[in-house]
Amino acid sequence: MERHWKNLLGVCGGLFLSYGSFVTVISLQSSIHQDSRGIAALVIYNICHALACLFAPIFIAKLGTKWTMVFGMLCWCIYIACNFYPESYILLPVSTLLGVFIAPLWVAEATHITTTAMHLASTTGQQADDLVSRFTGIYLWFQKFSAIPGNLVSSFVLYGGILRPTGNQVNQGNQVNQTLDHCGGALLSCKHYADDYNGNATGHNISVDPTFTSILFGILLGLCVCGMLLAISLIDTLPSFCDVAPSKKYKVKSLLLPVFQVLKTYHFALLVPAIVLNGLELGFYFGTFTESFISCTRGVANIGFVMATGGIGGAVGAVVSGTAVKYTGRMAVFSIGFLSQIVFLIWMLLWQPHQAHDWDIYVMVVGLGAGAALRTTQITALIGILFADNKEGAYGAHLFFHYIAYSLGFLLNIFLCTFYQLIIITSILVLAMVTYYVLEYDIKQTLKEEKCKKETKFVHLDEVKDLLQPLTRENKMAASDKDDVVTDVTEVELLT
Numbered sequence: 001m002e003r004h005w006k007n008l009l010g011v012c013g014g015l016f017l018s019y020g021s022f023v024t025v026i027s028l029q030s031s032i033h034q035d036s037r038g039i040a041a042l043v044i045y046n047i048c049h050a051l052a053c054l055f056a057p058i059f060i061a062k063l064g065t066k067w068t069m070v071f072g073m074l075c076w077c078i079y080i081a082c083n084f085y086p087e088s089y090i091l092l093p094v095s096t097l098l099g100v101f102i103a104p105l106w107v108a109e110a111t112h113i114t115t116t117a118m119h120l121a122s123t124t125g126q127q128a129d130d131l132v133s134r135f136t137g138i139y140l141w142f143q144k145f146s147a148i149p150g151n152l153v154s155s156f157v158l159y160g161g162i163l164r165p166t167g168n169q170v171n172q173g174n175q176v177n178q179t180l181d182h183c184g185g186a187l188l189s190c191k192h193y194a195d196d197y198n199g200n201a202t203g204h205n206i207s208v209d210p211t212f213t214s215i216l217f218g219i220l221l222g223l224c225v226c227g228m229l230l231a232i233s234l235i236d237t238l239p240s241f242c243d244v245a246p247s248k249k250y251k252v253k254s255l256l257l258p259v260f261q262v263l264k265t266y267h268f269a270l271l272v273p274a275i276v277l278n279g280l281e282l283g284f285y286f287g288t289f290t291e292s293f294i295s296c297t298r299g300v301a302n303i304g305f306v307m308a309t310g311g312i313g314g315a316v317g318a319v320v321s322g323t324a325v326k327y328t329g330r331m332a333v334f335s336i337g338f339l340s341q342i343v344f345l346i347w348m349l350l351w352q353p354h355q356a357h358d359w360d361i362y363v364m365v366v367g368l369g370a371g372a373a374l375r376t377t378q379i380t381a382l383i384g385i386l387f388a389d390n391k392e393g394a395y396g397a398h399l400f401f402h403y404i405a406y407s408l409g410f411l412l413n414i415f416l417c418t419f420y421q422l423i424i425i426t427s428i429l430v431l432a433m434v435t436y437y438v439l440e441y442d443i444k445q446t447l448k449e450e451k452c453k454k455e456t457k458f459v460h461l462d463e464v465k466d467l468l469q470p471l472t473r474e475n476k477m478a479a480s481d482k483d484d485v486v487t488d489v490t491e492v493e494l495l496t
């Protein structure tokens with residue numbers, strides 16, 4: 001049992017340090033690189049990431065889950081290092097490389113955790129479903145909580161490097177209202193979208209001394225390397241379903257087959273809207289929300305504080321989701337996640353920056369983080385349960401749709417104003433709710449049919465036993481009579 005928890009700690013600890021540093025960097029891309037090169041780099045990263053998910057089993061077959069994770073963490077470190085000199089001809093190629101090699105990391109981590117949880121369940125006699133949800137909840141807690149330390153460091157460092165306001169700053173009277181008209185998600189902000197698109201915006205942006213951004217990237221790079229070393233020291237090498245003898249050649253077609261088998265299933269098709277919703281929300285969260293709700297109203301130095309608060313909401317949501325499912329069931333947790341997201345999306349559509357309180361943004365980001373964590377935990381666990389015999393293929397297909405939607409979220413940031421982005425996300429959320437409930441109904445019907453088949457089988461066995469019982473009695477009576485005859489013959493022979 002200690003080995004199982006050590007592996008979980010290695011995966012979660014490495015993710016906490018490495019991914020937390022990477023998330024802090026991408027949270028700043030749309031605000032620090034104001035010529036859209038940061039967003040363009042993230043779009044390329046996510047598109048390549050999505051396509052590479054289809055080939056994830058090949059990487060896992062060659063490297064195993066442990067070294068696939070370690071190599072992915074190394075790629076995060078390389079991307080952070082590139083931000084010391086963030087020119088387009090450096091960021092864009094490295095983003096392509098990062099997208100290709102990070103996709104197998106997520107599949108490897110999900111496979112490693114699910115395999116570890118199911119093996120522990122088999123050795124201890126616990127319910128596999130509950131243990132997988134619990135392990136997934138712990139894993140996602142570390143994933144969400146990882147955003148906190150890096151973002152806090154970001155705000156503290158960047159506050160020291162603030163130089164001066166740029167554009168028509170929020171000084172007094174009508175200037176405040178004119179500046180804030182560009183912020184938030186209300187329809188009013190779309191009237192100023194053309195100005196923003198053409199570079200005539202008067203947003204609340206604050207310049208930061210490049211020396212302080214370099215200090216920040218140096219700290220984050222150090223944390224990322226520490227996470228990679230922690231993973232190397234704690235994670236064990238676990239067998240993969242596609243491990244083959246060294247003398248045999250890998251057939252690409254056979255390793256891609258598991259992904260396409262999952263894509264053809266009815267259950268996975270019903271999960272796709274929920275997966276797409278998660279990806280779109282992340283793209284909106286890191287691209288549009290940081291720019292339109294945080295940087296626009298409070299300045300770039302406050303992004304870290306707000307995103308750290310969102311990390312707390314996500315961490316709490318992940319833990320609550322993994323624990324509550326044991327008592328309330330999966331459907332109740334999903335429903336809470338969906339309904340909470342609808343409430344916060346509507347609030348963002350109606351929110352007016354001029355009349356906002358200081359705590360509004362923090363409540364929004366906590367609600368978004370917690371709701372997304374509730375759904376993500378259960379989607380990951382549900383995929384591991386529905387496709388227990390094909391986990392690598394299932395998680396590869398899952399991440400393919402997730403990162404296609406993620407890149408779409410960043411593209412929407414470039415071509416649509418915040419209001420219309422929120423309308424699209426809300427519509428997909430409603431669709432995801434409908435398809436999820438259809439999936440749960442289908443799962444229950446399938447379980448009922450399997451239960452009826454088992455009961456029918458037992459009934460048939462009982463009937464056969466009832467039919468055999470008279471024959472068994474007759475055979476016993478015949479055998480008894482035969483024994484009596486043999487005994488009589490033996491006695492006669494002895495007398496003579």
